[in-house]
Amino acid sequence: MHYELYYWSGIQGRGEFVRLALEDAGADYTDVVREQGDAVMEPFLSGQQDGARPFAPPFLKAGRLVLAQVSAILHYLGPTLELVPEAESRRLQALQLQLTIADLVAEVHDTHHPIASSLYYQDQQAEAQLRAADLRAQRLPKFLGYFEQVLAQADGRHALRQHSYVDLSLFQLMSGLQYMFPRRMAALAPELPLLHGLQERVAQRPRIAAYLASERRLPFNTNGIFRHYPELDAA
Amino acid sequence: MHYELYYWSGIQGRGEFVRLALEDAGADYTDVVREQGDAVMEPFLSGQQDGARPFAPPFLKAGRLVLAQVSAILHYLGPTLELVPEAESRRLQALQLQLTIADLVAEVHDTHHPIASSLYYQDQQAEAQLRAADLRAQRLPKFLGYFEQVLAQADGRHALRQHSYVDLSLFQLMSGLQYMFPRRMAALAPELPLLHGLQERVAQRPRIAAYLASERRLPFNTNGIFRHYPELDAA
Numbered sequence: 492m493h494y495e496l497y498y499w500s501g502i503q504g505r506g507e508f509v510r511l512a513l514e515d516a517g518a519d520y521t522d523v524v525r526e527q528g529d530a531v532m533e534p535f536l537s538g539q540q541d542g543a544r545p546f547a548p549p550f551l552k553a554g555r556l557v558l559a560q561v562s563a564i565l566h567y568l569g570p571t572l573e574l575v576p577e578a579e580s581r582r583l584q585a586l587q588l589q590l591t592i593a594d595l596v597a598e599v600h601d602t603h604h605p606i607a608s609s610l611y612y613q614d615q616q617a618e619a620q621l622r623a624a625d626l627r628a629q630r631l632p633k634f635l636g637y638f639e640q641v642l643a644q645a646d647g648r649h650a651l652r653q654h655s656y657v658d659l660s661l662f663q664l665m666s667g668l669q670y671m672f673p674r675r676m677a678a679l680a681p682e683l684p685l686l687h688g689l690q691e692r693v694a695q696r697p698r699i700a701a702y703l704a705s706e707r708r709l710p711f712n713t714n715g716i717f718r719h720y721p722e723l724d725a726a
Numbered sequence: 727m728h729y730e731l732y733y734w735s736g737i738q739g740r741g742e743f744v745r746l747a748l749e750d751a752g753a754d755y756t757d758v759v760r761e762q763g764d765a766v767m768e769p770f771l772s773g774q775q776d777g778a779r780p781f782a783p784p785f786l787k788a789g790r791l792v793l794a795q796v797s798a799i800l801h802y803l804g805p806t807l808e809l810v811p812e813a814e815s816r817r818l819q820a821l822q823l824q825l826t827i828a829d830l831v832a833e834v835h836d837t838h839h840p841i842a843s844s845l846y847y848q849d850q851q852a853e854a855q856l857r858a859a860d861l862r863a864q865r866l867p868k869f870l871g872y873f874e875q876v877l878a879q880a881d882g883r884h885a886l887r888q889h890s891y892v893d894l895s896l897f898q899l900m901s902g903l904q905y906m907f908p909r910r911m912a913a914l915a916p917e918l919p920l921l922h923g924l925q926e927r928v929a930q931r932p933r934i935a936a937y938l939a940s941e942r943r944l945p946f947n948t949n950g951i952f953r954h955y956p957e958l959d960a961a
Binding site: 538542543544545546555556558559560562563566567580583584586587588590591594597601605606607608609610618621622625629634637640641644 | 773777778779780781790791793794795797798801802815818819821822823825826829832836840841842843844845853856857860864865869872875876879
């Protein structure tokens with residue numbers, strides 16, 4: 492199967508969670524927007540294409556299937572790419588964990604845009620600093636502590652006792668948070684040894700290492716979801 | 727199968743999306759927390775129970791399976807409760823739509839809590855009014871316009887050309903938004919005829935009508951996700 496990934500060019504964003512799965516599996520895929528420009532998404536977003544209409548990127552085209560929402564895409568790709576356990580109950584567990592990662596990603600986005608996505612960060616910076624203080628103090632320890640415990644209750648090395656797309660997403664989550672909140676994540680590090688071990692092992696997987704060293708891996712920047720604004724960080 | 731639903735007592739909240747599916751299907755279920763109190767969730771949330779550990783309620787227990795996250799629960803229940811089309815591609819489409827509903831629900835929550843879930847609404851009311859203005863002007867028309875188009879591109883009566891849990895969730899979404907933003911939703915009504923028609927038909931389904939008339943259906947209130955604060959509403 493040849494896959495077409497559609498996502499905003501220029502940022503890692505939510506598309507990166509799908510990209511990591513495709514790269515790790517060595518899947519045959521085209522990053523369509525990077526080759527053809529943002530306008531190529533328009534017929535899908537305006538409902539002129541067959542299949543389920545996406546509300547927003549990323550979306551994946553696989554034959555006649557068009558599917559949006561990161562967690563749904565990974566749930567679909569998981570078995571084919573051998574990135575999820577086979578048992579249905581474990582597939583559901585993977586979906587649950589991915590959805591919880593997605594919840595934190597949404598909170599991270601709203602940390603730099605607490606009032607409106609349609610406004611610039613600079614126009615809501617004061618509110619962002621208030622929200623960031625809460626994220627650093629309450630939400631990050633709660634979410635990351637939860638994932639640390641999930642690893643501890645599995646085999647200490649994987650979220651699901653074997654490699655899966657959830658591990659790839661946890662790698663991306665940790666990497667993004669370290670870019671956005673270097674001081675806070677350094678302070679939390681002693682409490683998250685299993686997440687750090689997982690992150691290091693994922694980075695060393697041959698296909699992931701090759702991807703991270705390639706031009707296909709865009710650097711984090713202040714247009715994406717994880718944004719480094721020093722005034723939002725503190726130990 | 728006997729199902730056990732676990733969710734905060736006293737509010738509809740996210741649990742209501744699961745409850746509506748169980749009620750519509752006439753499923754055999756226990757609303758455990760309403761019978762036994764909030765403390766009954768603690769062993770699950772602290773990881774003392776087998777199975778996937780929930781980050782937060784709602785979660786469902788079905789035999790040995792414990793599953794959290796509304797969209798994952800509905801994806802699991804869909805086939806058994808005959809609340810989703812059988813084809814895998816259509817099950818994925820349902821999941822995509824449910825996840826998009828969940829995205830709006832999260833934005834609605836953050837409208838009255840834009841800075842921190844850990845603070846009272848009154849302590850972030852000024853920011854909430856700014857965020858509510860953006861939700862009313864930008865986000866509600868965008869999301870609801872999308873769902874209206876999804877209905878139009880299906881059969882005009884269902885999101886998936888047949889009754890599904892997505893329709894039940896759209897009913898709940900419309901009902902909650904009408905409680906929270908009566909003036910704004912009245913102003914938007916002429917642009918959303920298909921969503922209103924769907925909402926009326928769902929309310930008239932015999933089991934849903936019986937449920938809505940029962941004491942099991944809690945009224946909306948200002949502790950839940952959809953909260954009516956008059957200062958956040960405007961036409």
